[in-house]
Amino acid sequence: MCALAVTGATGVTGCSEDPDAGTNGVGRLSAGQIESRTRSAADSAEAVRLSGTVVTSGNTYRLDMRLKAGGGSGSVTSKGATFQLLRIGEQLYLKADADFWRHADGADAKGGEAASADKLDGKYVKVPQGDPAYKKFSGFTDKDLLLDGLLTLHGDLTTDGHHEQSGVRTIRITGDKGAGGTLDVSLEGEPYPLNLARAGDAGTLSFSDWDKGFTLDEPSKGDTVDYGKQLPAS
Template structure:
C-alpha cells in the first residue's frame, strides 16, 4: 500500500471516529435534556389520553396492592388491601379500630379482636350485654358476613378491585399535565383535575403506565398503588377458624 493510500485510510478512520463521537455526544445531550427519553412515552401524550391509558392498564392488571387513606361519607378509613378479580384481602382501620377483610367470590369475612366487638353499638345485636358476649365469641375469628347485613354492603366494596378503582381513579374538572415526578424510585408524569382541586394522579413512565399515587379531590385521601399484576393466594379460612354469625352483626 502506498503512503498516499495509507494516509487516506488514516483520515477516513479519524473522520469516522469524530462522527461517532459527535453522534454519541448529541444523543447524550438529548437524553439529559428530554425527561421522556427512555420512558414508555405516555408523558408526551395529552392529559386525557394519559388518564385513559392508565385506566385501561389498571383494568387489565390481574392484581394490585392498594394502601393509604380514604374519606367516604364523612368517615375516614386507612386501607391496606390486595385485590384481584376474585376478591381481596387486607386490613381496614377506622376510628382507632383495625379489622381484617377477606372476600373469596361472594363470601365476605371480617376478622377483629374481642375489643372490636365489645365496643359494638348497643341495639343491633341485642344490647350491651349481648355485644359483650359477641366479643368473646367472635374475637380472633373470621366472621362470615351475611349478604343482607349493612356491613356487607359497606365493606365488600373495599375488596372489589374493579368497583374500588372505578370510584377512585377519577379526576374532576379540566385535565392537565403537571410535570415529571418520582414515586418510590419510579419516574412518573402527573395529571391533575381542575388545577389540582379535582385530584392528582401520578402515572408510571416505566413499563406499563400504571397509576402509582392518587391524591383525591377535596382532601378525600391519598393512596399508593404497587405490585400491579402480582398474583396472590385467595382462599377461604378453615371451618375451625370461622364463625357464621347467622344474623345481623353488631354495629361497629
C-alpha cells in the same frame, strides 16, 4: 440528535435532556389520553395493592388491601379500630378483636353481648349479603369497583410535569390544577397509576404490586363463625 440552544450572552448552551427518553411514552400524550391509558392498564392488571386513606361520608378509612378479580384481603382502620377483611367470590369475612365487636353498635356491649364479642375475638366472621356491613365493607375488597371510584379526576385535565414515586419515574396529571385531584402515572413499563391525591382532601393512596398474583385461602372451620342472616351488632 438534540437541539442546541443559542443565547446572545453565552452562545451555544448545549443539549437539553428529554425527560421521556427511555420511557413508555405516555408522558408525551395529552392529560386526557394519559388518564385513558392508565385506567385501561389498571383494568387489565390481574392484581394490585393499595394503601393510604379514603374519606367518604364523613368517615376516614386507612386501607392496606390486596385486590384481584376474585376478591381481596387486607386491613382497614376506622375511628381507631383496625379489622381484617377477606372476600373470596361472594363470601365476605370480617376478622377483629373482641373490643371491636363490643363497640360495633356504637355503645359498650354488656352481658350476653360482651360474651358474644369474646367468642368473635380473632375469628373470621361470615358477613351475610343482606347485612348492612356487607354493603359497607365489601367495596373495599372489589378491585374494579374501588378503582373505578378512585381513579377519577374532576375538572379540566392538564399535565403537571415529570416526577418520581418510590424510585419510579412518573408523569403527573391534575384536575382543575390540583383542586380536582392529582395522579402520578408510571413512565416505566405499563402506565399504571402509582399515587393519587383525591379531590377535596378526600384521601391519598399509593398503588403497588401491579399484576402480581396472590392467593385467597378460605379460613379453617375452627377459625370461622357463621351468624346466619345478620351479624350480632348490625
